[in-house]
Amino acid sequence: MQLLVFVVATVMVIAGAIGVIVLNQAVHAALGLVLTLFGVAVHFVAMEAHFLAVVQVIVYAGAIVVLIMFVIMLLGVGRAEDLRVEPLPIQRPLAAVLGVAIVALLVAAIFAARDSGPLQTGVGLDVEVRESANPDVADDVTPDANIKQLGRNLFGDQVFAFELTGVLLVVAVAGTVVMTRRERKRAGEDG
Numbered sequence: 001m002q003l004l005v006f007v008v009a010t011v012m013v014i015a016g017a018i019g020v021i022v023l024n025q026a027v028h029a030a031l032g033l034v035l036t037l038f039g040v041a042v043h044f045v046a047m048e049a050h051f052l053a054v055v056q057v058i059v060y061a062g063a064i065v066v067l068i069m070f071v072i073m074l075l076g077v078g079r080a081e082d083l084r085v086e087p088l089p090i091q092r093p094l095a096a097v098l099g100v101a102i103v104a105l106l107v108a109a110i111f112a113a114r115d116s117g118p119l120q121t122g123v124g125l126d127v128e129v130r131e132s133a134n135p136d137v138a139d140d141v142t143p144d145a146n147i148k149q150l151g152r153n154l155f156g157d158q159v160f161a162f163e164l165t166g167v168l169l170v171v172a173v174a175g176t177v178v179m180t181r182r183e184r185k186r187a188g189e190d191g
Contacts, residue, residue, distance in 0.1 A: 002046065005046050008042070009039045009040075009046065010039070011039075012035055012036070012038060012039030013035075013040060015032075015035060016032045016033060016034070016035030016037075016038075017032070017036050019031070019032025019035065020032040020033050020036065027072060030065055030069055030072065033065060034061050037057070037060045037061040038061055041053045051147050051150075067169070070173070071173075074177065074180050
C-alpha cells in the first residue's frame, strides 16, 4: 500500500511539474503547480509529517497559487506579446548570471553537506521530552512537541523575519496593482 501511495504521489508531482513547463496557458500551468504541490503534500502524509502536509496545502496550494492566479488575471497574461521587444535589455543576461550562481550555490551546498557527518537527533528543532508514567519506559516524546517548538521559534525568536515576509508579500501585490493601473492609463491615453 505504501508503495502504491508513493508511486501515485510521485506521478502527480512529475506530471504537474511537466505541465508547468509544457502548458501554454498560464492558468493551466498554475493548475499544474497545484497538482505538484498536492503530490508533495501526499508525500508528507506518507512520511507522517502531517503538519507539513497541512502547511503545504494551506500556504502553497492555497494562498500562493491564489496569489499567482490573481496576478495572472490582473495582468492579463493570456494576450500575445512580442518577445523580441525587451522592456529591460539587461534582464536576460542578468537572469543567466543568476541562474549559474544558483546552480553553483546548490553544487557547493551538496558538497558541503556530503563532507559533514550524519545528522544528530535534536540538533535542529529541539524535541521536548516529558516524563513517562512508567519508570521502565524511557522518556517519551509528546506527539505535538515539534509543532510547539516550531511555533515558539517562528513567533518568538523569528517573529521579525515572519512579519517582514508578510509585509513583502503585501508590497508585491500592491506594486502589481499599481503597475497594472499605470499600463492601463497609458494604453487609454495612446488609444
